[in-house]
Amino acid sequence: MRKIHVIGIGAGDPEQLTLQAVRALRGTDVFFILDKGEVKSDLTRLRRDMLDTHIPEGTYRVVAVRDPERDRSAEGAAYSPAVGDWRSARARIYERLIAEEVGESGTGAFLVWGDPALYDSTLGILEEVLGRGAVEFAYDVVPGISSVSALAARHRTGLNRVARPVQITTGRRLAEGLPEGVDDVVVMLDAHQTFLQYADQDIHIYWGAYIGTPDEILVSGPIAEAAPRIERLRAQARERKGWIMDTYLLRRNPEGEQR
Structure with missing residues (x-):
């Protein structure tokens, strides 16, 4: 039977791959990559x-396909159906890739940012494909180092x-x-810098963008002081690269006991 690895590859640093992940990589015939465009x-x-x-080099194949567009304007009651439509579109692509690119006794793999079990759709999509x-x-599933773990490590907290x-949770x-x-x-998946609405509270923020990559940016401190700097750095980074992935920890009552 065909075998598929869902491999967590960490937050961006090649050295964050686990030994289990490396072993799975070396046992894979073809890797599937969803291309999100030039940006x-x-x-x-x-x-x-x-x-x-x-x-x-030369011991594996990569098949790249364009990731279907998601309706990012959907809000409220329309949000979940829009995500469902996007996942189903991905499921049709996955189904075709597995059927056409993986031999009956071959092995394919999807490389998932961070950890496949944390705010990622790959496992649900594969179950949808099987259900068809x-x-x-x-x-x-090979677990990976999520941006959450990497964020805490980089801030030493x-x-x-x-x-x-x-x-x-999410910014939404x-x-x-x-x-x-x-x-x-x-907080993950926050496109609107929701932390800004809490800038007047007794909260400490630990923020990071592009964690684990050469473009990594880290800021921490009382949110009233850190928020303006984060807002400025985030805007500059997005202008420079065209996209941004960031994660942050909000800590109320920051003077409380910490383990």
């Missing part, structure tokens, strides 16, 4: 650099404090308010 060509190049670092019944395959929870949910009863909140 985000850095993401494709980083993947290829990882392959060149860990696999002998047109192509059979088995798949496994823990995500939680003694006997206190930490919550991972953060806009609705800080979660009740949680003082340590990690």
Whole structure:
């Protein structure tokens, strides 16, 4: 039966690949890369650099296809259906790739930023492909170092404090308010700099963009002081590169005990 690896490749640093990930890379015949266009060509190049670092040249194939566009204007009740349509479009592409590019006893792989289990759609899409019944395959998942873990490491801080929870959420949910009863909140997928609406509160922010890459930017400090600097650096980076991926930790009552 065809075999598919879903490999977490970390936040961008080739040295963040685990030994398990490297072993899976070396056991793969063909790698599938979704091309997000010229603006985000850095993401494709980083993947290829990882392959060149860990696999002998000429021993593997790469098949790149254009990632379907998602309706990013959808809001409110229209948001979930728009995401569902985009995932189904990806599922049709995955189905074709696996059927046409992976031999009946061959092995393919999808390289997933960070960790496949954290805010990534690959596993759900593969289940949708299997549910269609047109192509059979088995798949496994290799965990990776997420931007969340890399962020905490780069700032030399823990995500939680003694006997206190930490919550991972999105900018869209953060806009609705800080979660009740949680003082340590990690925010991902925030295109609108939602942290700015909390700049008048007693909160410490640990922020990072392009974590694990040569373009990495880190800022930390009381949010009232750090927010303007983050806003400026973020705008400059986006203008320079055309895209940005950032993650941050908000810590209320920052003087409280930390583990």
